[in-house]
Amino acid sequence: MNYLKNHLSLILALVSILFSIEVYFIFNKIVTNYSQKIANNYNIIIVSNKPIKNLNLKTISQIDPINIESSLQNLKQNLQGFDIKKLKSELPYFYKLHFSKFPTPNEIEELTMQLKKIPSIKKIETFRANQNRIYNLLILTKTISIIFMAIILFISFLLILKQMEVWKLEHNERMYIMDLFGAPFLLKSGVLLRLAIIDSIISVIIIGIVITFILNSNLYQNILNQLGITINVNILIDLSLFFSISIIVSIISTIIVIFSKKSKN
Amino acid sequence: MSKVITAKNLKLGYKNEDIIIDASFSIKTGEFIFLTGASGSGKTTILKHLYGELKPKDGFLQIGNFDMNKISHSKLLYLRRFIGIVFQDYKLIKDWTIEKNVKLPLIIAGIKEEKAQKKVDKLLAKVKLTHKAENYPYELSGGEQQRAAVIRAIINEPVMILADEPTGNLDDFSAKVVMDLFTFANQLGITVVIATHHLPKDFSIPYRNIHIEGKKLYELS
Numbered sequence: 001m002n003y004l005k006n007h008l009s010l011i012l013a014l015v016s017i018l019f020s021i022e023v024y025f026i027f028n029k030i031v032t033n034y035s036q037k038i039a040n041n042y043n044i045i046i047v048s049n050k051p052i053k054n055l056n057l058k059t060i061s062q063i064d065p066i067n068i069e070s071s072l073q074n075l076k077q078n079l080q081g082f083d084i085k086k087l088k089s090e091l092p093y094f095y096k097l098h099f100s101k102f103p104t105p106n107e108i109e110e111l112t113m114q115l116k117k118i119p120s121i122k123k124i125e126t127f128r129a130n131q132n133r134i135y136n137l138l139i140l141t142k143t144i145s146i147i148f149m150a151i152i153l154f155i156s157f158l159l160i161l162k163q164m165e166v167w168k169l170e171h172n173e174r175m176y177i178m179d180l181f182g183a184p185f186l187l188k189s190g191v192l193l194r195l196a197i198i199d200s201i202i203s204v205i206i207i208g209i210v211i212t213f214i215l216n217s218n219l220y221q222n223i224l225n226q227l228g229i230t231i232n233v234n235i236l237i238d239l240s241l242f243f244s245i246s247i248i249v250s251i252i253s254t255i256i257v258i259f260s261k262k263s264k265n
Numbered sequence: 266m267s268k269v270i271t272a273k274n275l276k277l278g279y280k281n282e283d284i285i286i287d288a289s290f291s292i293k294t295g296e297f298i299f300l301t302g303a304s305g306s307g308k309t310t311i312l313k314h315l316y317g318e319l320k321p322k323d324g325f326l327q328i329g330n331f332d333m334n335k336i337s338h339s340k341l342l343y344l345r346r347f348i349g350i351v352f353q354d355y356k357l358i359k360d361w362t363i364e365k366n367v368k369l370p371l372i373i374a375g376i377k378e379e380k381a382q383k384k385v386d387k388l389l390a391k392v393k394l395t396h397k398a399e400n401y402p403y404e405l406s407g408g409e410q411q412r413a414a415v416i417r418a419i420i421n422e423p424v425m426i427l428a429d430e431p432t433g434n435l436d437d438f439s440a441k442v443v444m445d446l447f448t449f450a451n452q453l454g455i456t457v458v459i460a461t462h463h464l465p466k467d468f469s470i471p472y473r474n475i476h477i478e479g480k481k482l483y484e485l486s
Contacts (some may be wrong), residue, residue, distance in 0.1 A: 174358045180316065182345030183373045 020152035027145035302477030349418025407441025
C-alpha cells in the first residue's frame with residue numbers, strides 16, 4: 001500500500017501531463033486537417049473583363065474558370081429567341097480562386113486589396129462572413145485545447161512539487177546517512193532515480209492504453225466521420241516522445257530533491 | 266605515528282555563535298580519545314567538524330591530508346570512506362535490513378558481494394546479531410541497534426572512528442558491549458574518538474582525555 005502511495009502521486013502527475021499533451025496533439029491534428037479540408041472547399045470568385053491565366057499570388061494555389069455553359073443552356077430553354085452566342089461574347093470571365101491553406105481574415109483582406117489593384121477584375125466575392133465564422137471557430141477550438149493543456153500542466157506541476165516534498169521527507173534521512181559514509185551521487189540517489197524511471201515507464205504504459213482506447217472508441221470515430229477527416233496518430237512515435245518527456249520530468253524532480261537535500265545539509 | 270587530525274587555533278561554531286575558541290590539538294594514528302564535557306559544551310560540534318558537516322569559522326583543521334577549510338564536496342565524500350561514524354541515535358537506514366545497513370560502507374567502497382557478505386557475517390557473529398541479520402532496525406533493541414551501528418563503522422577498517430555519545434541511550438551491559446567493540450577496533454589500529462559525558466569505568470586500554478570547558482579544550486591526564 002505504501003509502495004503504491006509512493007508511486008501514485010508522480011504517476012498521476014506524469015499521466016496528466018502526457019494526456020494533456022496528447023489531447024493537444026490530437027486537437028491540433030484535427031484542426032489542421034479540418035482547416036485543410038475547408039481550404040480545399042473554400043474559394044473566392046472573381047469576375048474579370050479579360051482572361052486570367054496566372055495571378056502570381058502566393059496564397060492562391062489554383063485558378064479555375066467557372067463553366068457557365070450549363071447556366072446559359074438553362075436560360076436558352078426558358079427564354080425564347082435567346083441569342084446565346086451574343087450573350088457569351090458580352091459576358092465577362094468568371095474564376096474560382098483556390099487556396100493552399102485555410103486563409104485568415106487578414107489574408108483574405110490583403111488578397112482582396114491585391115485583386116482590386118488588377119484593372120481587369122470587376123467583382124470579387126469572398127464570402128467573408130461565413131469564412132470568418134469558421135475561422136474563429138477553429139481558433140477557439142485550438143485556444144481551448146492550449147488552455148486545457150496549460151491548466152493540466154500547471155496542476156500536474158503542483159502535484160509533482162507535492163510529491164517532491166513527500167520524497168524529501170521519506171528519503172532525506174537515508175541519503176544523509178549514505179552521505180556520512182561517503183556514498184557517491186548515483187548510489188545515494190539510486191532509489192529515487194529507480195522510482196523515477198519505474199514511474200515514467202508505468203505512466204507511458206497507462207497513457208498508451210488510454211490513447212489506444214480513445215482512438216478506437218466509437219465516439220472519437222464518429223466525430224472524425226462527421227467532420228469528414230481522417231487523423232493518423234503514430235502511437236509508437238508519440239509514446240517514445242512521452243517516455244522521453246516523463247523521464248526528463250521525473251529525473252529533474254529527483255535531482256531537485258537530491259540537491260535541495262544537499263544544500264539543506 | 267602519523268597525525269590523523271591536526272588542529273591549530275580553531276574557532277568552531279555556528280553563524281552567530283562561537284562554540285569552541287582557540288583550540289589546538291593533534292591526534293595520532295591508533296590513539297583512543299575521549300572527548301568529554303558537559304551537555305552543550307561543544308562535543309558534537311567538534312565531531313561535526315571532524316567529519317566535515319561543518320567548516321571551521323577560523324583556524325586550521327587537517328584530517329589526513331585534507332584541509333577541512335577548503336575541502337570540496339567530492340573530496341569530503343572520499344575522506345568519509347575512511348571514517349566510521351557512530352551516533353547516539355544509531356542512524357541506521359530504517360527500510361534496510363541490519364545486514365544491508367552493516368554492509369553499507371562496503372557497498373560504497375565497491376567491495377565484491379561475496380567478500381562483503383563474508384565480512385558482514387563475521388562481524389554480525391562477533392556481536393551476536395547473526396539471527397537478526399534479516400530484521401529491520403525497529404525490530405531490534407537499542408543495544409542491538411548500536412552494536413550494528415558500531416560494526417557498520419568498523420567493517421571497512423577505517424582510519425578513524427568518530428562516535429557521538431554512543432552509549433548515551435544504552436543500559437550498562439549494552440554500553441559495555443559497545444565499548445568493547447571500540448576497544449577491538451582500536452586494537453586493529455583504528456583511531457577512535459568518542460564524545461561522551463563521562464569516562465567509562467574500568468577502561469582497560471591507554472587513552473587520552475580531551476575535555477571541553479568554557480569553549481576551550483584541555484588535555485586531562
